[in-house]
Amino acid sequence: MRVVSLLAIFPRWLALGLSLFGAQALAGYAPIPDGYVLLSSDTTNRYVVAGGARFFIPPAQWSHYSGASTVVLPQATINSYAEIPQEGTLLRQIGYAAIYVVVGEKFWWIPNPTELDYWDDWRTVNNIPNAGWSDVFYNYSYKVLVQERTGSQIYLYIAGGKYPITNASDLAYYGGASSVKIIPLGTLDNNTAEPWCGALLRERSSSTVYFFGTVSSLPGLYRSPVTATAHGEVPDGALNSIPVFTPGGFLSCIG
Structure with a gap:
């Protein structure tokens, strides 16, 4: 891995981010190019940057990013970066073919090459770890x-x-x-x-x-x-197709 100073890349990446994404580039996103690996200076944690967001890399998958440039930062700084990527970010889990696009606070499957042609435009598909990455997207209130x-x-x-x-x-x-x-x-x-x-x-x-x-x-x-x-x-009536179970209190999400 090639270790890069954050100060060296920040000015040019900030300028690029502002030109491409406007104010969104400053909305908690990492001021570091996609594909870089963040190394925590006070833990052993590693993260890959995709769409300005941080994705935790399990130790078993460190080898997949052995050729990436790295930036060493305090864990507190890394924690301040967004976990949900910028709008339009393309994601693919290592070892899987499916590609997703981030729209809003959700990732959406791109089901065929025709759709991929529409969504990829100039963007790069970001290869992210294949464990635990989707948890942050499962927000019941969103x-x-x-x-x-x-x-x-x-x-x-x-x-x-x-x-x-x-x-x-x-x-x-x-x-x-x-x-x-x-x-x-x-x-x-x-x-x-x-x-x-x-x-x-x-x-x-x-x-x-x-x-x-x-x-x-x-x-x-x-x-x-x-x-x-x-x-x-x-909407009213939207739940009619789901049967009501009575008495209440016996439903679960186990098994």
Whole structure:
């Protein structure tokens, strides 16, 4: 590995970052080029930079980055850098073929070469460690309006579930047309109205919060009313396809 001084690369990378990303370049992102490895000066931790974000490299995968340039920094400085990359960053796990693009605070699968042609543009696909990298993206409270490229249907995406927006009232409630983000065509094919196990959701006009989980003796996902704060709200009627399990309190996310 070639060790590089942060002071040596900061001015030119800052200028490049500002020209490409504007103010976003200063939003907690590492002022270090993608592909560089950050070495902690007070621990043995190592991280690779992708889209200005830090990705922890498990010791077993250090050899994959043996040829990368490195920057030595205090762990506290490394911890201050973002964990979610900049919009448009392309990611691929070492040893896997699938490529993802970051849009909003979520990574979206690019399902075919046609879509990759659209999304890669001038960008480089960042090879990141294949362990633990996706955990930071699983935020149950994060919600976003999305529309697949060339598609017409707008969805609310929250906690792994997709919910069609079918009227102007819902569209305005969740942020309006200007907040809709375009994502790869086909990336939502495997998503349904079922959220991640453990989600707490309510419908927009209802005060009833449901916990989503499984029953050991039954297939599929169920919902059960609980007294809790919801991770978020979905359009009215969006949860109708998921059966209610009563009595409550017996759903889990184990097994």
